[in-house]
Amino acid sequence: MPELPEVQTIVSDLAPLLMGARIIKVQVWDPLLVRFPGAEDFNRRLSGGIIRTMTRRGKYIVVGLDQGLTWLVHLRMTGRLLTKLEEDERHLRAQFTLDNGICLSYCDLRRFGDMWAFFPGEEEHLGGFRTLGPEPLSEEFSQDWLLQAFARRKAPVKALLLNQSIVAGLGNIYVDEALFVAGIHPGRQGHSLTEEECGKLAAAVKEVIQKAISSRGTTFRDYRSGLGTVGEYQQLLQVYGRKGEECTHCGTLLDCMRIGGRTSVYCPRCQKQK
Ligand SMILES: [Zn+2]
Structure with missing residues (x-):
């Protein structure tokens, strides 16, 4: 998608x-x-x-x-x-x-x-x-926003970031990538994230989205830009689609789990469940 x-x-x-x-x-x-x-x-x-x-x-x-x-x-x-x-x-x-x-x-x-x-x-x-929730690159999308949006939420953070009313525009690829950059396990319950982790996560989402826009997106299956060209972010993917491959950070083999019907790929060492 x-x-x-x-x-x-x-x-x-x-x-x-x-x-x-x-x-x-x-x-x-x-x-x-x-x-x-x-x-x-x-x-x-x-x-x-x-x-x-x-x-x-x-x-x-x-x-x-x-x-x-x-x-x-x-x-x-x-x-x-x-x-x-x-x-x-x-x-x-x-x-x-x-x-x-x-x-x-x-x-x-x-x-x-x-x-x-x-x-x-x-x-x-x-x-x-x-x-729709705030745009990831807006000032409104911040540590405070996530802290407030995740409060009392038992759903996994992966599912919460896919919820378009919490943040607009994210899907499976960029949520997996942002959670990896922030070092947060996709199955963590929303309310369990600390203020510091919410800050890291907001920054990771912004970084991943900004880089992906600069690369003109990720090319997969049916994606073509309006001019029929393809994006190049797939060369920068660190976890999405890389299950069983080595973590770019620590070399551990990447694992995956199903959350809300979606596959989440993560590093069991860099993204501990706690
Ligand atoms: Zn790792």
């Missing part, structure tokens, strides 16, 4: 190409794609609209049009937003034709991706977008 750095890369690539362009044709072939409003209203709202802004919030792509209309996109597991289609593309779900010659294609193998087109006052239809 694309996480914050991958979505940021897609937005950074696409924004300069799309801003100022008018959407002249909307075609949606997958009835599962549009979450709000209905398919017909979605087409009508976006058709003729001029793209004024394109930003990211958590793992969402946020496109601002005129009259306060916002086009929201979540790629979920395998969604891709591309300006060039590969010849053998079999998973095309929607296309947005612009008046500047660009045709933006939405492809999605597993079809979990979601889109919304909403006006101010319609936020109740936006599901998890309304309850």
Whole structure:
């Protein structure tokens, strides 16, 4: 699943190409794609609209049009937003034709991706977008924030960091990497983290996310940036996908455990359970 750095890369690539362009044709072939409003209203709202802004919030792509209309996109597991289609593309779900010659294609193998087109006052239809926690690189996301968010929480810290209302944009890859950098076992109960550990963890999340954005994200399975290029952070991964390999820090073999249905890879020596 694309996480914050991958979505940021897609937005950074696409924004300069799309801003100022008018959407002249909307075609949606997958009835599962549009979450709000209905398919017909979605087409009508976006058709003729001029793209004024394109930003990211958590793992969402946020496109601002005129009259306060916002086009929201979540790629979920395998969604891709591309300006060039590969010849053998079999998973095309929607296309947005612009008046500047660009045709933006939405492809999605597993079809979990979601889109919304909403006006101010319609936020109740936006599901998890309304309850997103702070951005990891914001000042609000800090030692104090984590200490307060983890208080009285018995859930494993791995699961808490995947909770988008605690921090926006993290997924399996960057949570595993941040916990390793902070030296914290993924199965530790949230409330058991000390103030110092919360400080280390907040700093680790910021460091990992910043480096991953600079590397244009991690390339895995279906990820492509908006221009069809791939990221390079996989060369810097220290634990994710490395189960059974040596810890880069101490040489111990990396172990893994299931937490909330997700695999967590960690170093049993650098990240003690306590
Ligand atoms: Zn180690």
